[in-house]
Amino acid sequence: MAVIRERRLPKGNLTLQLPIPEGAAAAAPATANDCCKGFSIPRLQPVAGPAPPVPSGGEHRLSDFEKIKVLGQGNGGTVYQVRHRRTGAVYALKTPVADDTLLRRQVLREVEILRSTDSNSVVRCHGVIPTPSGDVALLLEHMDAGSLESILAARGNRPFSEPALADIARQVLLGLSYLHSQKIVHRDIKPGNLLVNSSGEIKIADFGVSKIMRRSLDPCVSYVGTCAYMSPERFDPDSHGGNYDAYAADVWSLGLTVLELHLGHFPLLPPGQRPDWATLMCAICFGEPPELPETASSDFRDFISRCLQKESRKRWSVSQLLAHPFIAGRDQSEADRMFREVISTASTMS
Structure with a gap:
């Protein structure tokens, strides 16, 4: 196994945030599987230097x-x-x-x-x-319908329909297409950072750990963002980051997000299992692809598999995914309607 270097883990940037189902708090913490035995978790290192000055507000108090x-x-x-x-x-x-x-x-x-x-x-x-x-x-x-995470919770973790998921994926991919065109890698795409309004619009939020790529080969493999949604190459770039593409990490996170909304729980761990750092790292880097229900369509299965390729060079790009039959081959107005129905259901149940 590749050694993870301490310099990639600045203090406080790593979080293990996952939606923990009700009742899971009483369960015993999960332990890492055999692939992680003997793995040395790096120490968190302090960030050197004083804090930079804050910008002036001016317009509001x-x-x-x-x-x-x-x-x-x-x-x-x-x-x-x-x-x-x-x-x-x-x-x-x-x-x-x-x-x-x-x-x-x-x-x-x-x-x-x-x-x-x-x-x-x-x-x-x-x-x-x-x-x-x-x-x-x-x-x-202000996005008045909350986030995709809060909508899923308000529905009692009931899975979203495929048409609604297609609309969600399309909107987020359009957002990523814009950000990537501006040389911005988000690095923390997850349900909680995708905000929704009552009209069914999805907007990407929380850019605190994002990176502006000043040069095409800038490294983007530091441990920042929510650990659970990190791509394999951000844990182990030597094994999974061949022909490095910094933007591919956002595609992996989108794939996990869409799959979570389809299953009703975080896809890389069994429902109710509490995560720890080593278990998540093993699931992401070495685990088998998540199993989809038999009811999942072939287009949806293929779309998810294109997002969740462990080797970043094999992952589809944002433009390729926008042209995928799961999105491009669907009636967009129907997909929009189904997503608005999900929002409406969540608002009545919350």
């Missing part, structure tokens, strides 16, 4: 907004639904944890990327607001 409710919360901070006191406009306000050097760097990276993008497939940033701690909060477009 925190006092201009009233908080309505919490939309999400994590190690990086809290996202609130807020209303502008004067105009009544509703936004999402992303506030970071104060005095965290790494998180400040991620916020600044997200600001840089959001300011450079202009696409209906990417969540819009309406402003950058200074906070009392010296950090900044991001004033973002």
Whole structure:
């Protein structure tokens, strides 16, 4: 097995976030399978250097907004639904944890990327607001239907239909096509970072660990993002990264995301199993491809297999996947309708 170098694992960038089904918290933690015995997990290394200065807000102040409710919360901070006191406009306000050097760097990276993008497939940033701690909060477009993760949970983890999945895959691929054309690799595509509005539009969010590829052969294999959705070459580039293509990692993550929505649970582990780092690494790099139900169509099976090739050079590109029969051979209006039906069902059940 290839040795994973310590320098690829900066402190705090690796997360094991997975949707844990109800009741799973009482289960014993999973242990790594035989392929991981003797594997030395690298130590987390601190990030050197002072935090960079934050940009000036200028247009807005925190006092201009009233908080309505919490939309999400994590190690990086809290996202609130807020209303502008004067105009009544509703936004999402992303506030970071104060005095965290790494998180400040991620916020600044997200600001840089959001300011450079202009696409209906990417969540819009309406402003950058200074906070009392010296950090900044991001004033973002509010997506009123939540995320694909929250929609799946609201439906009791009931699988999505294939037409709805085709619409989801098409929209996300269009977003990735735009980002990749701007030399941006997202590096954290997952259900929780794909936001949805009540019209059925999907927008890519959370660019804190994304990378702008300054040169065509820039390395992009560091341990950042959510571990569970990382591609094999980001764990072990020597074995899986031949003819290196940084953008292929986003395709792998999309494939896992679509398959999760099809199965109703994270595809690389049995339902209810709690993940640990080594188990996930083994499942991603050495495990067998996930089994699909007998009811899955041949087009869907082929689409997923094109996304989840362990060798990055064998994975289909975004443009190839957009032309795949699972997407291109389908009635788009029907697929749109089926996805809106999924959203409607989730809203009535939540």
